[in-house]
Amino acid sequence: MQNxxxxxxxxxxxxxxxxxxxxxxxxxxxxxxxxxxxxxxxxKPLLLLEPEGRRNIWRFVTGMFPPDLSWDxxxxxxxxxxxxxxxxxxGTFMAxxxxxxxxxxxxxxxxxxxxxxxxxxxxxxxSVFLLRKGTYLLVRAILSLFRTIPEFVWAxxxxxxxxxxxxxxxLAIGISYAGMLGKVYSEILEHVNPGPLESLQxxxxxxxxxxxxxxxxxxxxxxxxxTLYRWECAIRASTILGFVGAGGIGQQLEISMRxxxxxxxxxxxxxxxxxxxxxxxxxxxxxxxxxxRSSV
Amino acid sequence: xxxxxxICKIFDSRTVAVRELDLKIGxxxxxxxxxxxxxxxxxxxxxxxxxxxxxxGTLLFDGLDSRHFSGRRLREVRRRIGTIYQQHNLVxxxxxxxxxxxxxxxxxxxxxxxxxxxxPTEADLALEALRHVGIADKLYERTETLSGGQQQRxxxxxxxxxxxxxxxxxxxxxxxxxxxxxxxxxxxxxLSETHCKTLLMNLHSVDLAFAHFPRLIGxxxxxxxxxxxxxxxxxxxxxxxxVGSQTEAVEEEIFSRAEPSFVRSCQPHLTR
Ligand SMILES: Nc1ncnc2c1ncn2[C@@H]1O[C@H](COP(=O)(O)OP(=O)(O)OP(=O)(O)O)[C@@H](O)[C@H]1O
Ligand SMILES: [Mg+2]
Numbered sequence: 001m002q003n004x005x006x007x008x009x010x011x012x013x014x015x016x017x018x019x020x021x022x023x024x025x026x027x028x029x030x031x032x033x034x035x036x037x038x039x040x041x042x043x044k045p046l047l048l049l050e051p052e053g054r055r056n057i058w059r060f061v062t063g064m065f066p067p068d069l070s071w072d073x074x075x076x077x078x079x080x081x082x083x084x085x086x087x088x089x090x091g092t093f094m095a096x097x098x099x100x101x102x103x104x105x106x107x108x109x110x111x112x113x114x115x116x117x118x119x120x121x122x123x124x125x126x127s128v129f130l131l132r133k134g135t136y137l138l139v140r141a142i143l144s145l146f147r148t149i150p151e152f153v154w155a156x157x158x159x160x161x162x163x164x165x166x167x168x169x170x171l172a173i174g175i176s177y178a179g180m181l182g183k184v185y186s187e188i189l190e191h192v193n194p195g196p197l198e199s200l201q202x203x204x205x206x207x208x209x210x211x212x213x214x215x216x217x218x219x220x221x222x223x224x225x226x227t228l229y230r231w232e233c234a235i236r237a238s239t240i241l242g243f244v245g246a247g248g249i250g251q252q253l254e255i256s257m258r259x260x261x262x263x264x265x266x267x268x269x270x271x272x273x274x275x276x277x278x279x280x281x282x283x284x285x286x287x288x289x290x291x292x293r294s295s296v
Numbered sequence: 297x298x299x300x301x302x303i304c305k306i307f308d309s310r311t312v313a314v315r316e317l318d319l320k321i322g323x324x325x326x327x328x329x330x331x332x333x334x335x336x337x338x339x340x341x342x343x344x345x346x347x348x349x350x351x352x353g354t355l356l357f358d359g360l361d362s363r364h365f366s367g368r369r370l371r372e373v374r375r376r377i378g379t380i381y382q383q384h385n386l387v388x389x390x391x392x393x394x395x396x397x398x399x400x401x402x403x404x405x406x407x408x409x410x411x412x413x414x415x416p417t418e419a420d421l422a423l424e425a426l427r428h429v430g431i432a433d434k435l436y437e438r439t440e441t442l443s444g445g446q447q448q449r450x451x452x453x454x455x456x457x458x459x460x461x462x463x464x465x466x467x468x469x470x471x472x473x474x475x476x477x478x479x480x481x482x483x484x485x486x487l488s489e490t491h492c493k494t495l496l497m498n499l500h501s502v503d504l505a506f507a508h509f510p511r512l513i514g515x516x517x518x519x520x521x522x523x524x525x526x527x528x529x530x531x532x533x534x535x536x537x538x539v540g541s542q543t544e545a546v547e548e549e550i551f552s553r554a555e556p557s558f559v560r561s562c563q564p565h566l567t568r
Binding site (some may be wrong): 115118119195198199200201202203204205208209210212213214217218220221 | 346370373374379388390394403404451458
């Protein structure tokens with residue numbers, strides 16, 4: 001049977017052509033969807049310029065000045081600020097703890113394809129292969145469930161379960177961000193150069209040591225970058241969680257808005273801005289040290 | 297050491313890389329594989345080091361059928377086979393010392409591997425291996441900062457740290473200068489001679505193959521074109537091996553010269 005091939009090296013049968021037709025169809029579909037959404041989502045920028053809208057925006061903006069810097073108000077904010085930082089930090093930490101192992105299981109090149117699994121693909125180990133693929137699909141489903149449900153819905157549920165305060169917020173961020181981290185981790189790990197993994201495998205290294213010596217060192221900068229970015233997002237998310245009673249700056253923000261104290265809102269937004277910027281600076285620093293460190 | 301019987305490797309059910317290959321390699325033997333680009337040399341090595349399974353055929357390693365290996369047993373067998381890859385396949389962000397010591401991963405328990413990543417446990421072993429290939433000063437350098445030829449030598453040092461029974465060297469001298477190339481080939485030859493290690497080497501340099509190996513195998517289109525003692529390989533054999541695989545210009549040149557020995561010297565990496 002193989003003799004049929006033996007006249008010349010098998011040539012490629014122009015797969016590029018078929019691919020590009022496929023791409024054209026998808027591009028057209030995408031453009032149609034985009035135009036359709038523009039209409040259906042009722043995007044009418046002019047609405048912003050109508051007198052009614054203009055007047056409301058004006059009232060809101062002028063109401064914010066001057067920001068409320070009175071000691072009575074500012075002295076109230078120490079606790080919420082600390083709470084917000086703790087909440088975002090613990091939430092992100094929990095997301096990493098849950099998301100990382102799930103991310104490993106959701107990585108194709110670890111579970112059932114690629115060089116690390118070449119031997120499992122052989123017919124005699126079919127059942128092992130199917131079991132692995134099943135695990136992979138299940139974990140992916142769990143991860144997407146985690147992130148489909150919005151943070152504040154999770155928070156709402158956890159507030160019911162464990163009561164008001166930062167803890168339900170931690171749980172909410174932990175779970176929903178685990179879904180995002182797990183997915184992105186798995187994508188980062190899948191795009192690592194497989195060559196070094198193959199050479200480690202060839203020395204007789206186990207899967208775990210290949211992970212430690214080949215996969216993680218190659219993926220580390222991206223993994224860390226993305227995790228730090230998620231921490232930044234968690235600070236923002238924690239404000240929304242405050243609205244459903246998860247404490248922190250968000251809760252204060254909700255109170256001030258409800259009371260139409262727009263000058264307090266400005267103070268709070270400024271504080272949030274400083275916090276997010278601070279995390280940004282900090283994560284840039286961490287990223288730089290990790291990138292320049294020569295070991296691991 | 298190896299007995300291959302009717303080995304085929306087909307990628308994606310259409311690219312035939314190796315076809316119906318029969319091969320016997322004895323313990324301690326030194327064999328050079330030569331052949332045009334795309335002949336299947338790398339693919340053959342990946343089957344020989346048990347990372348990819350053949351599509352069909354049987355591969356016996358040390359008398360045992362490779363299909364029966366799995367899990368821990370498979371890893372123990374892989375440990376006995378060391379590979380130097382054409383693309384070096386080092387982990388770029390790790391320090392050289394970790395890349396060299398990763399040759400030990402097959403024999404170390406996991407805790408040992410973790411410990412070494414934090415603080416190299418056998419740094420002196422790594423240093424010794426690097427000294428052999430002449431780059432001892434790079435021990436704590438980050439691997440990606442090294443030149444191509446230096447990385448190739450790190451890969452060889454990793455093999456020295458692994459200390460396998462079989463050495464598969466896929467173009468081990470493709471990115472170093474000719475003088476160093478000869479030195480590295482000699483190093484591997486000496487290693488196999490003094491410790492009776494089996495050595496298989498892919499070479500694009502036919503001269504090096506003739507100079508150092510008693511047995512030459514020509515591989516073309518996934519099959520063996522000749523398998524002879526070095527003394528019995530003639531220019532006709534080489535011409536047949538490389539004909540049709542050159543770019544048109546080179547091919548024309550070969551025939552216009554009408555001097556078969558030219559074929560030998562027009563292989564890449566060979567010209568001084
Ligand atoms: N992973 C793969 N998937 C698909 N095809 C492959 C794969 N690896 C190799 N091939 C094909 O198999 C054939 C042999 O490749 P191989 O790398 O073994 O050649 P080689 O003799 O090592 O060439 P070179 O001297 O250029 O390194 C080529 O046609 C190549 O395209
Ligand atoms: Mg090759």
